[in-house]
Amino acid sequence: MSHNYFERLDRTVRLHQEWRTKECLNLIPSENRGSNQMRSMFLSDLGNRYNAPDKFYRGTKYADELQSLAEELARKAFGARYADVRPLSGHTADMAVLLALTRRGEKVLSVHPDNGGYPGITHLGLGSLLQLENHYFAYDDRAVNIDVRESASLIKKEQPKVVFFGASFIPFPHPAKELSAVSEGTCVYDGSHVLGLIAGGEFQDPLREGCSLMIGSTHKSLPGPQGGMILSNNEEVFSKVSGKIHPGIVDNIHLDRVAALAVALIEMIQFGKPYAQAVVKNSQALAKALVAGGVKVRGASAGYSKSHQVLLDYDPERLKLIAARLEQANIIGDNGGRLGTSELTRMGYGPSEMDTVAELVALIVLGKKPPDFVQKKVKSLVKQFQQPRFVLTSTPKPFD
Numbered sequence: 001m002s003h004n005y006f007e008r009l010d011r012t013v014r015l016h017q018e019w020r021t022k023e024c025l026n027l028i029p030s031e032n033r034g035s036n037q038m039r040s041m042f043l044s045d046l047g048n049r050y051n052a053p054d055k056f057y058r059g060t061k062y063a064d065e066l067q068s069l070a071e072e073l074a075r076k077a078f079g080a081r082y083a084d085v086r087p088l089s090g091h092t093a094d095m096a097v098l099l100a101l102t103r104r105g106e107k108v109l110s111v112h113p114d115n116g117g118y119p120g121i122t123h124l125g126l127g128s129l130l131q132l133e134n135h136y137f138a139y140d141d142r143a144v145n146i147d148v149r150e151s152a153s154l155i156k157k158e159q160p161k162v163v164f165f166g167a168s169f170i171p172f173p174h175p176a177k178e179l180s181a182v183s184e185g186t187c188v189y190d191g192s193h194v195l196g197l198i199a200g201g202e203f204q205d206p207l208r209e210g211c212s213l214m215i216g217s218t219h220k221s222l223p224g225p226q227g228g229m230i231l232s233n234n235e236e237v238f239s240k241v242s243g244k245i246h247p248g249i250v251d252n253i254h255l256d257r258v259a260a261l262a263v264a265l266i267e268m269i270q271f272g273k274p275y276a277q278a279v280v281k282n283s284q285a286l287a288k289a290l291v292a293g294g295v296k297v298r299g300a301s302a303g304y305s306k307s308h309q310v311l312l313d314y315d316p317e318r319l320k321l322i323a324a325r326l327e328q329a330n331i332i333g334d335n336g337g338r339l340g341t342s343e344l345t346r347m348g349y350g351p352s353e354m355d356t357v358a359e360l361v362a363l364i365v366l367g368k369k370p371p372d373f374v375q376k377k378v379k380s381l382v383k384q385f386q387q388p389r390f391v392l393t394s395t396p397k398p399f400d
């Protein structure tokens, strides 16, 4: 009986692995491909261990050192005086921010989910759980960005306690500098999507644009393990937020994840610049080729993209239909019409491959060929790009 379960489990995981890594074009901007060196850390003993800030557990001398090392690397990668790698995800970091900096009934400003804001911090998520008063930036749909003039008036009028920049749909840098200048509340940048680009110096630099904190996921454009992180140059705000993590939000910090994050941060320190430049170049190439092929893309007035995201421009029902048909062709995106270039860039695709990817996407979006036809072409393309780039050359040594 248990033998059968294991066989089923093993088979399912292997089928997933084979399909998503060897047969699919992975275009979800929330995802990426970790290096073997990063992933090998999950096979160490660390994943079975605890450490704690009050030193309750014994046997942690190396685990504690590892945590300090990961935080040192995070500070270096982002030019931050303070770093906390304990949050288990971007959402957990968001939660720490709101629990530390707001009280019931206080105002929080962010991008509305209808405009691509992350729902988790809005009235749909933590906003209602913590009984906050959620307000939303004025948004310029054509520019696919926050409207600076109207949002500045809104900030002056409402004086939100926390202003959250960053979003789930984020093709262009947010006007953090302009708007933090008129805010008396704490400005926080949720860089979940763009941390890899920020580490590479290619997007914006929130900690030097008036934000007291930058938080985010460690697995989207930053090709690390699934997890979260808090960064800051402001001691007072950082200690308030970091102080909420234990024992309030995270108990076991998942030490194997922390080790894996440290590897990804070394990769960013070493290769972040060329990686981030290549990601943005690929987004622009993909967008231009899509448009040339007759596919509608948002953000034309600002050059389509300065991030890892290209946004298709169709109504929500059509986007869902497109995503389903793309999936049948092994082109994996999401129902919101986002196409991401981080993972393809990691796997070595360049601008000329973006032309090919755009052609394949266009065949589906415009209904010119059936998914089966496109799927065959996708599979033969994907076979040529099987080794992550921008990684350390050392071969991971197995753990005994």
Ligand SMILES: Cc1ncc(COP(=O)(O)O)c(C=O)c1O
Binding pocket: 030, 089, 090, 091, 092, 094, 118, 120, 166, 167, 168, 169, 190, 191, 192, 193, 216, 217, 218, 227, 228
């Ligand atoms: C802007 C933003 N913040 C936070 C999150 C949550 O991140 P995680 O999945 O790491 O909890 C997301 C998820 O996509 C996001 O887009």
